[in-house]
Every structure is written in C-alpha cells, then in structure tokens.
Amino acid sequence: AQTVTQSQPEMSVQEAETVTLSCTYDTSESDYYLFWYKQPPSRQMILVIRQEAYKQQNATENRFSVNFQKAAKSFSLKISDSQLGDAAMYFCAYRSAWNSGGSNYKLTFGKGTLLTVNP
Amino acid sequence: AAGVIQSPRHLIKEKRETATLKCYPIPRHDTVYWYQQGPGQDPQFLISFYEKMQSDKGSIPDRFSAQQFSDYHSELNMSSLELGDSALYFCASSVPPARLAGKYEQYFGPGTRLTVT
Structure with a gap:
C-alpha cells in the first residue's frame, strides 16, 4: 500500500515571501500521479497542482510549483509571493496511474500541513 | 461550471440513528x-463507484x-451511528481514467458535515 508523509504539521510565512511544503511518499509503482490540495477554513478541497510521475519536468501553476524527485520519492510544493488567501491546510496526495494494472484510483492523503500567512 | 453537489450540507443525528448522504x-x-x-484528520477513502x-x-x-x-448520483447510507462517525464526508467525481489515458481530476463537493450526538 502507498503511504504519504508530510513531516511539517505547521508552517508560517510572511506575506510576499516564499515557502516550501514537504511531502514524501512510498510506493512500488512506477507510474502514478501526485497532487497538492488546499483546504481553507471553508473545508472545500481545492486542487492546487498535479504532477505525472512519468514527466521529469516539474509542474507549475502561477505562483505554485513543485520539486518532484522521483528517485527520492519526494514531492515538495513551493508557494511564491505568498498571499493572505494562501492560508490553509495543504494536503499532499497520491494516486495510482491507470496503466498500473489495477482499478485503485483512490487518493491517499498525507496528514496535512497547516500554513499560516502573516501580514 | 457545474460542480459536485452534496446534500445535506449539515446533518445532526443521535447515536444509533440512520443517516443518508447524497452526492x-x-x-x-x-x-x-x-x-x-474526521476532525483534524486527512480524508480517508471509503468507497468508489464506476x-x-x-x-x-x-x-x-x-x-x-x-x-x-x-443517473449516476450516489448515496451513502450510515446506520447505527456512533459518536466516532462525526466527520466531514466528501464526495468526489471524475470521468473514468481510461477515457483520458489516466489524466483526470477528482472534483470534490463541498462536503456534508455529520454530527452525531
């Protein structure tokens, strides 16, 4: 079974600064997807960014980017120019790829990192 | 754009009662x-349908x-409710992976907050 570990229960950043959230995972599969979800106080789960394991290029979405190190099984999220609206719980998640031979498309989440943005 | 709809948004039940959540x-x-x-927890997968x-x-x-x-809507039926069932229940939907060669997203609904007293 796959596991996802987020070693930082809480992080804080000053507005306009950059912060990096860490995530490591364990899997025996060679093809999979990794995600970062944001959960603000409203508790809505919002997809921030996605990375396909077969792609070497790191995904970027505006101020959000990832550092994907497949060999190290590491998937960190960098938030640049942090804004007050970025304050939320951030979850790292893993999903098997369709060609992994199974029907197991569920998301496996880490425990989350609570990000505080200070004005 | 249309999103995932969950109802009810909030539900309060007593122990041993039954609840039905819709998606x-x-x-x-x-x-x-x-x-x-659960409170302060990460989301845990329960079940999926295709x-x-x-x-x-x-x-x-x-x-x-x-x-x-x-019509593809789904219902989660919960019986003999326990205090530990108090949680936020999310439904997510997607197109099947095969149709998009694995590139698909799970879109989450707003959740149903169940409180068992």
Whole structure:
C-alpha cells in the first residue's frame, strides 16, 4: 500500500515571501500521479497542482510549483509571493496511474500541513 | 461550471440513528468517490463507484453502505451511528481514467458535515 508523509504539521510565512511544503511518499509503482490540495477554513478541497510521475519536468501553476524527485520519492510544493488567501491546510496526495494494472484510483492523503500567512 | 453537489450540507443525528448522504456528480462524470475526514484528520477513502458498480472499497464500516444510481448520483447510507462517525464526508467525481489515458481530476463537493450526538 502507498503511504504519504508530510513531516511539517505547521508552517508560517510572511506575506510576499516564499515557502516550501514537504511531502514524501512510498510506493512500488512506477507510474502514478501526485497532487497538492488546499483546504481553507471553508473545508472545500481545492486542487492546487498535479504532477505525472512519468514527466521529469516539474509542474507549475502561477505562483505554485513543485520539486518532484522521483528517485527520492519526494514531492515538495513551493508557494511564491505568498498571499493572505494562501492560508490553509495543504494536503499532499497520491494516486495510482491507470496503466498500473489495477482499478485503485483512490487518493491517499498525507496528514496535512497547516500554513499560516502573516501580514 | 457545474460542480459536485452534496446534500445535506449539515446533518445532526443521535447515536444509533440512520443517516443518508447524497452526492450528485458533475454532468457526464460516471465515477464517484466517498471520503471521510474526521476532525483534524486527512480524508480517508471509503468507497468508489464506476458505471453504477462498486469499483474499490476502503476502510468503510460494515454499518455503512453505498450505491450509485442510474443517473449516476450516489448515496451513502450510515446506520447505527456512533459518536466516532462525526466527520466531514466528501464526495468526489471524475470521468473514468481510461477515457483520458489516466489524466483526470477528482472534483470534490463541498462536503456534508455529520454530527452525531
């Protein structure tokens, strides 16, 4: 079974600064997807960014980017120019790829990192 | 754009009562996932359906059952409720991976907050 570990229960950043959230995972599969979800106080789960394991290029979405190190099984999220609206719980998640031979498309989440943005 | 609809948004039940949570996926999405998020916890996968058939099962108690109907909406039935069932229950929908060669997203609904007293 796959596991996802987020070693930082809480992080804080000053507005306009950059912060990096860490995530490591364990899997025996060679093809999979990794995600970062944001959960603000409203508790809505919002997809921030996605990375396909077969792609070497790191995904970027505006101020959000990832550092994907497949060999190290590491998937960190960098938030640049942090804004007050970025304050939320951030979850790292893993999903098997369709060609992994199974029907197991569920998301496996880490425990989350609570990000505080200070004005 | 249409999103995943969950009803009710809030539900208060007493111990040993029964609850039914409903999920209406995004139009043309035929895959539905249920997740349970306890207080201060990460979401845990319960069960999923594809084309009205159960496709995967996680840590779902035997007291819970679920199904997907012909219009693709899904219902999670919870009986003999316990205090520990108090949680936020998310439904997510997607198109099946094969249709998009694996590139698909799970779109989450706003959740149903269940409180068991």
